[in-house]
Amino acid sequence: MAVIEIKQVAKSFGSFTALHSVDLTIADQEFMVLLGASGCGKTTLLRIIAGLETPTIGEVWIGGRRVDHLPPRERGIAMVFQNYAVFPHLTVFENIAFGLRMKKMDQAEVTRRVNRTAELMHIEQLLKRYSGELSGGQRQRVAVARALAMEPDVILMDEPLSNLDALLRLEMRAELKGVLAESNTTTIYVTHDQVEAMSLADRISVMNGGRIVQAANPVEVYRNPAARFVGSFIGNPPMNFLKAEPAGAGKWQVAGQVFDGPASAAAEFAIRPEDLHPAEAGLPAEVRVVEPLGPHTLVTASVAGQPFRAVLESNLLPAPGDVLHLAPVPDRIRWFDPATQSALR
Amino acid sequence: MPRLLPYLLLLPATAFLCLFFLYPFVQVAHDSVMRNGVYTLENFSRMAGHWKFSTAFWNTMLLAAVVVPIQLAMALTMASIVTKLQRGRSSILYIFAIPLGISDLAAGLIWLSVFEQSGFLNSWLVGLGIVDQPILLLGYQNTWVIFIAIVLAEVWRATAIMMVILVAGMGLIPKEYGEAADVFGATRWQKFRRVTLPMLKPSLQTALILRVILAFEVFAVVVALGGTQLPVLMSETYHWQFAMQERGVAAAFAMVILGVSVAFTILILRLLHVPKGARV
Known part of the structure; x- marks a missing residue:
């Protein structure tokens, strides 16, 4: 049982504030992904949970125990590092056994656990090799096996797949998901890759500028971004945003079209590129670039002078200069407050 | 032409080394087995028979x-501390490196001024009333004091060179390995013993070889503090060459020092060997 509670944790490096008072609770056995661009504070938060960094203020609780003053080894965690940190002077076997040896576990149990996790990660034939003789993907497997062998309450992963090539990343992603789902651990996983986040997470915490902007399940984060940033960061291509002029109570005019919207003083219209379809009446989009991608066609256009993208059926091939009328799916339209950047419901 | 260029550029340095190092070396090796114009091992038997x-051999060892x-x-302790410093690191390194700038004879003389009959140590002992009058510390009756004085002077003089090499070596170990050790439950000592030390092997090799060879060549400090009371291989070489005018025997001593140095270098290389594939 390991619930992780982060209470008002903040971290400054000199005059730079990496984290502004973060609050987050991660449920037992949950797979939580910290997602954000580089410099958003996600790795700092992970390192604070690991004990590799001390928070300037705030508390970290793991499994009902306050741990922010404890060294990493007393926190019941294991970690997979971005550059694997597989010890070059030890064989794969001894690397996986490292944490168990530190605990002075008896040899039979060490061998049992190393063999089991090596099998799980499909590296049982590499146990006698040194890390210098392994490929990046194999090192990655060793790093994961080393963490799993600890049978920890919590596994922390710092961009574990970012150094692998695209194909291998896809393969490892699926494998990690399977292995971790069976391991009964709470996982915190840091990444800047939104697809990775969407595919792995039970919940995603989207971070920006040292704050958690939204923490919710992947579909919720995608469908109902809590802030303009989330919409613009998640999704490829990202959400479209258009200026809206008030047109009566709860009515907004967007590029000549009138939509029902929130009853606020100002609002910004937002729609996902795939939630558009050509219609008689719709947002007038002047096509700039057409990219036939196979399953669908990506159209880059401009609507009332603002950049706009649409993902359309692949049999539709407009030419640059054409004007398309694109109607948004009504219940997929979102509204944001231009001043606070947060969602209007 | 571009293929040959690197060799061409290295030629002057290589020629210089051959002329002023390899040639004299072969000359000394030759001298050690030559006596009155015939090849013989008599130089070595004279040396060993003396x-x-x-005494000189075992004193050196x-x-x-x-x-x-x-x-x-x-050096390991100091390097570990220096590596962890957030600021003031280079100043500390400079201070530690001061003795490196002093010649070994000067170092010997500094410690002589501490230990001699009218030295600091005696004046403190008298001043504190521990002894009534200055005592002869570096006399032939107590060669162990001479030995300790030499050890102190050598440690004072030449620890920094090892430390500098080890600090550089520790700087080459990526931080993540230490962090991984922390996360996977290593205490400070375990981390040092199981991660830092093994990964430091290449630097340890360099530092140890350098230091061990210099230790076999110890000379000026011994002469300054002990005169002829504590013979070592190097002082005997000097003695045979200049006092006894026995060039051949001096050459034989030089060959012994060389042999011991080579043997220990090979030993250190073997002991601290890092298998291929296990390198950082």
């Missing part, structure tokens, strides 16, 4: 065996 030889481990332990 009553001072085994004992000095190296005491000095090098002390220096290794101190």
Whole structure:
């Protein structure tokens, strides 16, 4: 049982504030992904949970125990590092056994656990090799096996797949998901890759500028971004945003079209590129670039002078200069407050 | 042409080394087995037959065996501390490196001024009333005091060179390995013993080889503090060459020092060998 509670944790490096008072609770056995661009504070938060960094203020609780003053080894965690940190002077076997040896576990149990996790990660034939003789993907497997062998309450992963090539990343992603789902651990996983986040997470915490902007399940984060940033960061291509002029109570005019919207003083219209379809009446989009991608066609256009993208059926091939009328799916339209950047419901 | 260029550029340095190092070396090796125009091992038997030889040999070994481990332990400790410093690191390194800038004879003289009959140590002992009058510390009655004084001077003088090499070596170990050790439950000592030390092997090799060879060549400090009371291999070489005018025997001593140095270098290389694939 390991619930992780982060209470008002903040971290400054000199005059730079990496984290502004973060609050987050991660449920037992949950797979939580910290997602954000580089410099958003996600790795700092992970390192604070690991004990590799001390928070300037705030508390970290793991499994009902306050741990922010404890060294990493007393926190019941294991970690997979971005550059694997597989010890070059030890064989794969001894690397996986490292944490168990530190605990002075008896040899039979060490061998049992190393063999089991090596099998799980499909590296049982590499146990006698040194890390210098392994490929990046194999090192990655060793790093994961080393963490799993600890049978920890919590596994922390710092961009574990970012150094692998695209194909291998896809393969490892699926494998990690399977292995971790069976391991009964709470996982915190840091990444800047939104697809990775969407595919792995039970919940995603989207971070920006040292704050958690939204923490919710992947579909919720995608469908109902809590802030303009989330919409613009998640999704490829990202959400479209258009200026809206008030047109009566709860009515907004967007590029000549009138939509029902929130009853606020100002609002910004937002729609996902795939939630558009050509219609008689719709947002007038002047096509700039057409990219036939196979399953669908990506159209880059401009609507009332603002950049706009649409993902359309692949049999539709407009030419640059054409004007398309694109109607948004009504219940997929979102509204944001231009001043606070947060969602209007 | 571009293929040959690197060799061409290295040629002057290579020629210089051959002329001023390899040639004299071959000359000394030749001298050691040549006596009155015939090849013979008599130089070596004269050397080994002299009553001072085994004393000088074992004194040299004992000095190296005491000095090098002390220096290794101190250099490792100091390097670990210096590596962790957030600021002021280079200033500390400069201060530690001061003794490196002093010649070994000067170092010997500094410690002589501490230990001699009218030295600091005696004046403190008298001043504090521990002894009534200055005592002869570096006399032939107590060669162990001479030995300790030499050990102190050598440690003081040449620990920094090891430390500098080890600091550089520790700087090359990526931080993540230490963090991984922390996360996977290593205590400070375990981390040092199981991660830092093994990954430091290449630097340890360099530092130890350098120091051990210098330890076998110890000379000026010994002469300054002990005169002829504590013969070592190097002082005997000097003695045979200049006092006895026995060039051949001096050359034989030089060959012994070389042999011992080579043997220990090979030993250190073997002991601290890092298998291929296990390198950082």
